[in-house]
Amino acid sequence: xxxxxxxxxxxxxxxxxxxxxxxxxxxxxxxxxxxxxxxxxxxxxxxxxxxxxxxxxxxxxxxxxxxxxxxxxxxxxxxxxxxxxxxxxxxxxxxxxxxxxxxxxxxxxxxxxxxxxxxxxxxxxxx
Amino acid sequence: xxxxxxxxxxxxxxxxxxxxxxxxxxxxxxxxxxxxxxxxxxxxxxxxxxxxxxxxxxxxxxxxxxxxxxxxxxxxxxxxxxxxxxxxxxxxxxxxxxxxxxxxxxxxxxxxxxxxxxxxxxxxxxxxxxxxxxxxxxxxxxxxxxxxxxxxxxxxxxxxxxxxxxxxxxxxxxxxxxxxxxxxxxxxxxxxxxxxxxxxxxxxxxxxxxxxxxxxxxxxxxxxxxxxxxxxxxxxxxxxxxxxxxxxxxxxxxxxxxxxxxxxxxxxxxxxxxxxxxxxxxxxxxxxxxxxxxxxxxxxxxxxxxxxxxxxxxxxxxxxxxxxxxxxxxxxxxxxxxxxxxxxxxxxxxxxxxxxxxxxxxxxxxxxxxxxxxxxxxxxxxxxxxxxxxxxxxxxxxxxxxxxxxxxxxxxxxxxxxxxxxxxxxxxxxxxxxxxxxxxxxxxxxxxxxxxxxxxxxxxxxxxxxxxxxxxxxxxxxxxxxxxxxxxxxxxxxxxxxxxxxxxxxxxxxxxxxxxxxxxxxxxxxxxxxxxxxxxxxxxxxxxx
Numbered sequence: 001x002x003x004x005x006x007x008x009x010x011x012x013x014x015x016x017x018x019x020x021x022x023x024x025x026x027x028x029x030x031x032x033x034x035x036x037x038x039x040x041x042x043x044x045x046x047x048x049x050x051x052x053x054x055x056x057x058x059x060x061x062x063x064x065x066x067x068x069x070x071x072x073x074x075x076x077x078x079x080x081x082x083x084x085x086x087x088x089x090x091x092x093x094x095x096x097x098x099x100x101x102x103x104x105x106x107x108x109x110x111x112x113x114x115x116x117x118x119x120x121x122x123x124x125x126x127x
Numbered sequence: 128x129x130x131x132x133x134x135x136x137x138x139x140x141x142x143x144x145x146x147x148x149x150x151x152x153x154x155x156x157x158x159x160x161x162x163x164x165x166x167x168x169x170x171x172x173x174x175x176x177x178x179x180x181x182x183x184x185x186x187x188x189x190x191x192x193x194x195x196x197x198x199x200x201x202x203x204x205x206x207x208x209x210x211x212x213x214x215x216x217x218x219x220x221x222x223x224x225x226x227x228x229x230x231x232x233x234x235x236x237x238x239x240x241x242x243x244x245x246x247x248x249x250x251x252x253x254x255x256x257x258x259x260x261x262x263x264x265x266x267x268x269x270x271x272x273x274x275x276x277x278x279x280x281x282x283x284x285x286x287x288x289x290x291x292x293x294x295x296x297x298x299x300x301x302x303x304x305x306x307x308x309x310x311x312x313x314x315x316x317x318x319x320x321x322x323x324x325x326x327x328x329x330x331x332x333x334x335x336x337x338x339x340x341x342x343x344x345x346x347x348x349x350x351x352x353x354x355x356x357x358x359x360x361x362x363x364x365x366x367x368x369x370x371x372x373x374x375x376x377x378x379x380x381x382x383x384x385x386x387x388x389x390x391x392x393x394x395x396x397x398x399x400x401x402x403x404x405x406x407x408x409x410x411x412x413x414x415x416x417x418x419x420x421x422x423x424x425x426x427x428x429x430x431x432x433x434x435x436x437x438x439x440x441x442x443x444x445x446x447x448x449x450x451x452x453x454x455x456x457x458x459x460x461x462x463x464x465x466x467x468x469x470x471x472x473x474x475x476x477x478x479x480x481x482x483x484x485x486x487x488x489x490x491x492x493x494x495x496x497x498x499x500x501x502x503x504x505x506x507x508x509x510x511x512x513x514x515x516x517x518x519x520x521x522x523x524x525x526x527x528x529x530x531x532x533x534x535x536x537x538x539x540x541x542x543x544x545x546x547x548x549x550x551x552x553x554x555x556x557x558x559x560x561x562x563x564x565x566x567x568x569x570x571x572x573x574x575x576x577x578x579x580x581x582x583x584x585x586x587x588x589x590x591x592x593x594x595x596x597x598x599x600x601x602x603x604x605x606x607x608x609x610x611x612x613x614x615x616x617x618x619x620x621x622x623x624x625x626x627x628x629x630x631x632x633x634x635x636x637x638x639x640x641x642x643x644x645x646x647x648x649x650x651x652x653x654x655x656x657x658x659x660x661x662x663x664x665x666x667x668x669x670x671x672x
Binding site: 010021063064085104108 | 538558
């Protein structure tokens with residue numbers, strides 16, 4: 001495909017959620033960070049805030065902003081922002097790599113046993 | 128503007144009854160299932176699909192585009208069909224090649240769009256898609272039935288009705304992706320359009336069009352036309368596994384709304400004071416048709432086949448009673464309470480079927496337009512009260528007991544396939560997916576302070592309990608939001624969750640292969656493209672060939 005690879009909002013939210021969980025965020029906080037990440041990118045706030053918040057886990061703003069956001073920070077604003085989202089966002093390759101690497105920690109390595117014990121395919125659950 | 132006066136209704140069934148896996152695993156499709164709702168809507172506000180491209184070789188490989196309008200918007204199914212070796216054909220999420228790949232496109236694709244989709248769609252999860260691609264799917268042939276139908280048509284004959292009935296579909300979808308996956312459009316892009324606001328409307332439209340494609344393709348390869356009665360009985364198969372189950376847990380508001388629609392419909396129908404003789408006859412004939420449908424529902428799995436046979440027997444023996452008496456449907460419902468859950472759920476579907484005027488409007492509520500933002504207000508006292516009144520199911524078990532935590536949900540590195548592990552027997556539980564809602568709720572209960580504390584202060588001390596707090600908040604205004612069972616217990620059967628969601632879709636002919644996955648048929652008996660102008664074609668509950 002020509003041009004930068006745009007992403008849907010949902011897939012960025014899902015990836016960022018997994019990245020947070022894979023770095024030690026509690027489940028609800030990871031989901032809130034997922035939503036905030038999409039807003040952060042849509043508002044073109046610095047990606048560095050996202051990297052830093054993930055790197056601070058299992059401490060830091062991701063664990064607390066979900067219920068007590070600090071709106072003096074750019075990331076905090078992304079938690080409370082209610083501006084309508086655009087249709088697409090364009091994360092940088094560096095951010096995508098960081099998110100994917102961290103999300104990988106939520107996957108369990110496959111073994112022959114787990115593959116043969118697994119189920120058939122199906123209609124997706126929309127993460 | 129006329130005021131809407133809600134029809135009378137009886138009390139709703141309590142969540143403690145409805146939201147148990149044993150009952151959810153007994154659900155049947157109703158006229159309020161998504162596929163039923165969308166075919167009614169297509170008949171009222173859609174045009175039949177037109178073949179706008181047909182670039183297929185004689186063997187049926189190439190690409191096709193079918194275009195229709197729906198509430199004034201244009202949508203196209205793009206189908207890419209490629210040869211596939213038998214030993215590469217797999218229904219597993221981990222497959223890498225399929226007989227056909229599909230995109231539901233927003234509009235009519237031009238040559239560039241088609242070229243892009245032709246490259247990306249066959250890659251499925253490995254491809255990238257755009258906001259014009261609303262749904263992504265793939266399907267495999269039912270090889271034996273496909274070959275039989277082609278041969279029959281080539282010989283100027285119709286295929287064998289028994290064989291069609293036995294299989295029920297020419298192709299089986301093995302995933303139908305929506306809502307932003309792999310870069311396709313978020314559903315918010317189209318969810319305020321009439322026709323597509325209902326949950327999974329875009330996916331159901333795609334499935335209906337894929338069915339249309341399979342008919343067109345087999346007629347092309349066979350060089351003949353199928354008899355419409357046989358064609359109508361060919362739906363789309365689906366192999367559904369664990370991937371669908373977590374959705375019910377991660378979308379509590381949506382689950383509540385779906386179940387609330389169903390329960391409200393039941394309550395309205397039960398409150399009907401009198402049925403007309405015509406409605407009584409209709410109920411009787413539907414009951415007979417359902418018996419015929421049950422007779423044609425046979426599955427290889429012995430335990431399940433026995434359940435079907437038991438249901439056939441009790442269904443035949445059950446009398447609808449005096450439908451001329453007052454509140455006849457409530458009387459009939461009360462009498463059925465001594466029957467199995469499966470019987471009751473089939474009866475529920477029967478009772479809803481003749482009363483579209485009374486209940487079809489409820490389908491507008493089969494969605495979640497508002498979400499449920501976290502409420503950072505109130506105190507822990509609210510949570511304590513809620514736990515005591517509604518969450519005994521979660522706080523009673525001892526989750527340290529081996530049986531009560533025997534299973535864990537997780538996502539495999541391999542193709543990100545959801546799996547269910549045995550905690551005491553295999554590694555991976557350290558990466559467990561957060562679907563252990565009941566255990567989390569009990570953990571919250573154990574840490575709540577004796578004296579009320581503001582929520583934010585409590586969460587500052589115990590951030591690990593935020594998810595459980597959210598669930599309690601949602602449950603306060605959404606009674607059917609939680610599956611009231613322990614999803615990590617040794618006896619948790621994901622198949623029960625799959626059946627619930629699939630029946631809401633409108634699936635029939637459940638054919639469980641294990642406790643982890645099932646085959647089903649979608650749109651069997653559904654109106655064909657040529658049927659959209661015929662109101663009788665919408666009467667496809669419990670199809671019988």
